Amino acid sequence: MLNLLAISGSLRAASTNSALVAALARNAPAGGRVTIYDGLGRLPIFNPDDEGERTPRAAAELIDAVTGADGIIVS
Numbered sequence: 001m002l003n004l005l006a007i008s009g010s011l012r013a014a015s016t017n018s019a020l021v022a023a024l025a026r027n028a029p030a031g032g033r034v035t036i037y038d039g040l041g042r043l044p045i046f047n048p049d050d051e052g053e054r055t056p057r058a059a060a061e062l063i064d065a066v067t068g069a070d071g072i073i074v075s
Contacts, residue, residue, distance in 0.1 A: 002032040005069035011041050017075040024073065034073075037065055 006021035025034040042058040050056060055063070066072060 002070050003068070004028075004032065004034045004071045004073055005037055005065050006034050006073045006075070007037045007040065008075050009040070020075045021073065035065070035069070037062065 006024055008015055008018040008021050010017045021036050025036050028034045039058055039061060044056045
């Protein structure tokens with residue numbers, strides 16, 4: 001099964017980018033799955049000093065989602 005991660009770069013409630021990734025997830029072909037990442041607004045500002053054991057939870061969740069996906073779609 002092909003596992004894709006879809007990320008909308010917009011946090012707007014009426015975002016067309018978010019609508020696009022939602023439509024993609026609803027219409028994923030058989031044998032494929034599109035998971036929408038919805039944690040963009042929870043990500044902290046990047047700070048290299050917070051990597052490793054100090055990686056913020058929201059960043060670790062995104063890292064896990066990306067590494068578990070076969071591909072990423074950013075809209």
